[in-house]
Amino acid sequence: KNTEILNEIEANFDRLMMSDGNAAEDLEGIDPLTDMVITELKQHQRVGLQWLTIREKHLVLFHWRAASQVQKQKKANPDPFLDDQYDNAEENLTDMDNDNEKDKYESLPPFYREEEDEDTGDTYYVNILNGDKCDELPSFGMGGILADDMGLGKTLQILALICNNSGFDSNPMCGYGPTLIVTPLSVMSNWVQQIREHIRPDTIRIYEYYGSHRNSDVEFLKQHHVVLTTYNVVLKDYSDETDENREQMRKYCGAGLQYVDWLRVVLDEAHKIRSRKTRIFKACSALVARSRWCISGTPVQNRLDDLYSLFNFLRLHPISDMNFWSKFIISPLKHNQMEGLDRLRTIMRQVHF
Structure with missing residues (x-):
């Protein structure tokens, strides 16, 4: 082992x-x-x-997710402030407007492997050094x-x-x-x-x-x-x-x-x-x-x-x-x-x- x-x-x-x-x-x-x-x-x-x-790059991904949340909230409850916030996010993320671009930023960091729970089918990540598991995508700093x-x-x-x-x-x-x-x-x-x-x-x-x-x-x-x-x-x-x-x-x-x-x-x-x-x-x-x-x-x-x-x-x-x-x-x-x-x-x- x-x-x-x-x-x-x-x-x-x-x-x-x-x-x-x-x-x-x-x-x-x-x-x-x-x-x-x-x-x-x-x-x-x-x-x-x-x-x-x-x-x-993972910070960029974090911001993409934040922009998505802003967009959802904006559609549910239009607000000029949220419009400005989403416009800021959208303007700075023009190169990340499709799933392929997002996938590029979600590459698995080193010393982790991806596994799937046999019962639920959920994906989780395992540290190959100490066996620690986490649900969120880890990042290499x-x-x-x-x-x-x-x-x-x-x-x-x-x-x-x-x-x-x-x-x-x-x-x-x-x-x-x-x-x-x-x-x-x-x-x-x-x-x-x-x-x-x-x-x-x-x-x-x-x-x-x-x-x-x-x-x-x-x-x-x-x-x-x-x-x-x-x-x-x-x-x-x-x-x-x-x-x-x-x-x-x-x-x-x-x-x-x-x-x-x-x-x-x-x-x-x-x-x-x-x-x-x-x-x-x-x-x-x-x-x-x-x-x-x-x-x-x-x-x-x-x-x-x-x-x-x-x-x-x-x-x-x-x-x-x-x-x-x-x-x-x-x-x-x-x-x-x-x-x-x-x-x-x-x-x-x-x-x-």
Whole structure:
């Protein structure tokens, strides 16, 4: 049985290596989908934007479903607000207007197999590593590591990605809020400057969540497209509550970054969380988001476990499981076995640009 599982894991690594469309060399690049971005992207930035969009493909599917719900509600009870929301959704999903396109975005992620209940005929998904079952289609993490060299426009690429689906973050049918960007204090002003330089004025709502008078009301934060904050503020908002208690507080009385359902979280200089034993790693990992991004020119600072911390934050299951990481990546590398390096390259090909 163990040999069978190991063979299936190796087959999944092979499938990842051979998958199309994720490697930068396979991409032609795309332009921003809206006129909110006033700066013309260079070719490598267009390729980067396409890669970012591909890594959020399940987020696109989520939005398609949200648009469908808006359409259903609109037909049942016409409302000008819903008309606007559906028009936003429809405009940004023109390439996903048939079942074939939807199927393309629903491909089964690695390390899962699809099975059918013999009694009910219902489809469910099984993790081949631990046998866990789930009814919903699992995803191999939404997001990744953007590691372009300094000066190549990482900030602009992220801003273009945000603008590409700006019609969704304010859509109540989605249930998810704005993009949270976490930076060192010294970099925060640069993001503000870049937004002013590259984004059409008055098209996105920005809030700088910093200082003793910051507004931590969840509904207030959700009114913005982008919330900018620092690692220190994330740490100040973090409490050592259990996940269960934190979920209860989110429902009833929580205030602050931990209690917002973010559309995406972006960590600038993400190597700040490289040690998974620190509170800043735990605080960033506790943030709830559909999509997660790490920006870092040096994702590996001292050792490969720095990279594991980023994988853990990105929710790249099962790579983010320490036992899996140690057994299939670290242990072979320690014994100078090439398959460990090949597997790491396979993962990086999928989630690193």
